[in-house]
Amino acid sequence: LFLLQKPDIPIAIKSIAKKNLSKSKNLLGKEIKILKELSGLEHENLVGLLKCVETTTHVFLVMEFCNGGDLADYLQAKGTLSEDTIRHFVRQI
Secondary structure: OOOOOOOOOOEEEEEEEHHHOOOOHHHHHHHHHHHHHHHOOOOOOOOOEEEEEEOOOEEEEEEEOOOOOOHHHHHHHHOOOOHHHHHHHHHHO
């Protein structure tokens, strides 16, 4: 379905229904622009946006797959974090 420049990496496809975007379509456009710019950095702590495909009903974001979850998931699971752990995350960011 999609031709990618890096076929050897696992991918995740995020599907966004356009009917849910009536008020936030401009925000999605800005987010996609930012993701494209950050993907050029190829930083180990940033998820790369590989391709963006738009149909009449959906926007599909093809991204590098990350199986570790995101920071919000981690914080919810762990609750309160130590100062050392927070320092570690801030340095990565």
